[in-house]
Amino acid sequence: MNVNALLDFTLVATHEGLGKASRASGISKATLSRRIADLEEQLGVRLIERSARGLKLTEAGELLMSRTEGPLSEVAEAMTAAREGLTTPCGRLRIAAPVLFSQLAMGRIGAEFCAVHPQIEIEVVAEDRLVDLIEEQFDVAIRINPNPDSSLVGRCFARDRLVVVAAPGVARPVPGAISPVPAIVMPSFEPTHWRLDEGQLILEPIPKLRFSSFLMIRDAAIASAGAALLPLSIARDSLARGELVQWGTVSGVEPQLWVLHTSRRLAAPKVRAFVEFICARYPDRSLILNDQRN
Structure with a gap:
């Protein structure tokens, strides 16, 4: 059974007419009339007598109204709450x-x-x-x-951005041939080469320490354990304080x-x-x- 049809029946019965129910709900009279007719067809009984003087509930209509008015009111309130829940973050x-x-x-x-x-x-x-x-x-x-x-x-x-950094005391290789450097790396990410600044400097990291956290890698680099590949957001404060120096930015990785x-x-x-x-x-x-x- 269509709940909307029951709601429309209750609406028309409460307002005692299609016109008033239409003005109160914004649903056209034709739509209201059709839905009530469909409901009557489903139930096999007449719910509303239509005459020139207006509408009047039949005995079946009175019975249906008395049994559904309270529950349908709760349904309408629940639907309103659901609609509000779809617009209010909660x-x-x-x-x-x-x-x-x-x-x-x-x-x-x-x-x-x-x-x-x-x-x-x-x-x-x-x-x-x-x-x-x-x-x-x-x-x-x-x-x-x-x-x-x-x-x-x-x-x-x-x-x-990914940058290669090291403590100020660690010698930075000069551009040219691929340069091996002692490195602090993450086990899950050990590239064979670090290409910096569009290939101007290419490093071959030789792992000396492996850590699963960028914070540990940063702290080991500050302690002069070798060069490290770090997100700039992690290295930024240490670079600003002079604890680390930046050797270059990794190319092609963002x-x-x-x-x-x-x-x-x-x-x-x-x-x-x-x-x-x-x-x-x-x-x-x-x-x-x-x-x-x-």
């Missing part, structure tokens, strides 16, 4: 984000977002693995240079941070709100971690 927002970005930025981002949207409760899970948004019930994922995935949509909200979600259309308001918020926080798409701490 509820729990589960976010999966890389560990380093979570540690350096998500605390402040989450607090600022909740201050703007107090009806949202945020849960951030810091993991470097690729979570399954649907199976693990995440609303949003933040990923670095994500692979194309037809099931996810999103936007790039920040970009970084780390990008993306905010991703599953819904191509009718994304939840809380998801849309977070995507807009985090993109607005990096207006020039430069990854500046204002809350970075040693």
